[in-house]
Amino acid sequence: MGKINISLVIPARNESAGLKRILPQLRELALNTEIIVVDDGSTDNTEEASVNEGAVVIKHPYPMGNGAAIKTGARAAKGDVIVFMDADGQHQPEDISGLLQKYSEGYDMVVGARLPGSHAGPHRAVANDFFSHAASWMVRHTVEDLTSGFRVVNAKRFRQFLYLIPNGFSYPTTITMSFFRAGYRVAYVPIHTPRRIGRSHIRPFRDGVRFLMIIIKIGTLFSPLRLFLPISTGFFLTGLGYYIYTFLSAGRFTNMSALMFTSSILTFLIGIVSEQISALHYKDIDGTNDKD
Secondary structure, eight states, X not given: OOSOOEEEEEEESSOHHHHHHHHHHHHHTTOOOEEEEEEESOSSSHHHHHHHTTOEEEEESSOOXXXXXXXXXXXXOOSSEEEEOOSSSOSOGGGHHHHHHHHTTTOSEEEEEEOTTOSSSHHHHHHHHHHHHHHHHHHTSOOSOSSOOOEEEEHHHHHTTGGGOOSSSXXXXXXXXXXXXXXXXXXXXXXXXXXXSSOOOOOHHHHHHHHHHHHHHHHHHHOTHHHHHHHHHHHHHHHHHHHHHHHHHHSSOOHHHHHHXXXXXXXXXXXXXXXXXXXXXXXXXXXXXXXX
């Protein structure tokens, strides 16, 4: 795939057991990459395990979140291409070559899409499918796995969106939607992920709500009419339905129908203005569209 510099970034919080397994495997692959482990305020020997295996360790003084660790690693990475993977043993080092091969075909980001049966439980699979379909509708592209953290990215383009990435457990959601809406090329490679080593730090309900809010936030940044137009249409149809009902039953036009029609018009106009404002976001992206 040509000679490129590759950095491998692994966010970790109390993941010494997983790192002791995957770091030797990464070294055996002889990828000739720098390996950066971002220790997110661990209380176990995550740092020691990483240093012993030859990784560069950047330590947060306290837990700042998975997204914060990703941003720290991305800023420190020297490679033109960054490989992100988890430290819990779910992402298999042998899958990296497949992701890099796909990336070499001209993509800006390649994501490891988990096969059925790879999720921690049925509730996780259902939640991921729901979020993936919602994101697909928002960005008008098929999003096969919205929450997978195993991916290869163009470092320069990834850093354009660091300011959007929250500090919590939702960087895959943000970066996936950002790349699609920016017009960058995204591909998926199917992978199987075994059960994680250790205990997950994700809380399904709390982080599920956050994922949904991030989808809405990114949607309003990049494609506001995809949100505002359906809401406007809903107000209009509600007002129209209520007007028909009151006209047939009482022969009059009510204040409630007027409120619904007014809300529909205002929501649509807000969507139009938001769409024009969101176009300014591409001003910064256009200057970096040259292929690295």
